[in-house]
Amino acid sequence: MYVQPWTIFAGLGALDRRDLSNLIASFEATTLLSMSMDRVSDILSRFQKVGRETETTAFARRLKDAADTLFASEASERALRIRLWVKMAEALDIDASLLTLPR
Numbered sequence: 001m002y003v004q005p006w007t008i009f010a011g012l013g014a015l016d017r018r019d020l021s022n023l024i025a026s027f028e029a030t031t032l033l034s035m036s037m038d039r040v041s042d043i044l045s046r047f048q049k050v051g052r053e054t055e056t057t058a059f060a061r062r063l064k065d066a067a068d069t070l071f072a073s074e075a076s077e078r079a080l081r082i083r084l085w086v087k088m089a090e091a092l093d094i095d096a097s098l099l100t101l102p103r
Contacts, residue, residue, distance in 0.1 A: 008088060012081045018071055020080040025066035027087040035059055 015023070038058035045058075070080065089095065 008092075009085055012084060015081070015084075017077050017080065018067075020077065020084055021067040021070035024070055024080060024084050024087060025063050027084070027091065029063050029066040034062070038062060 012020075041058040075083075
């Protein structure tokens with residue numbers, strides 16, 4: 001099934017600021033290195049018994065912090081939508097330019 005890239009972009013218009021922030025944070029804070037470091041941190045906290053009362057992982061905490069920072073930023077929702085579009089286009093290996101609809 002082929003999904004037209006413009007339909008993905010059109011769907012971004014329905015997202016609120018929190019959803020935009022969460023998705024951007026997912027793209028930007030998810031690297032192999034950072035996830036590996038989070039995992040090591042979780043393992044060390046279990047051995048040291050210095051862990052938190054909750055079962056929240058270091059990755060989940062870091063992702064939430066990144067999303068909260070984006071949410072509280074002064075960037076407009078329009079800028080966040082474009083930022084998310086660029087991240088999604090890179091992940092899908094498509095041209096990140098804003099597409100124009102054929103007439």
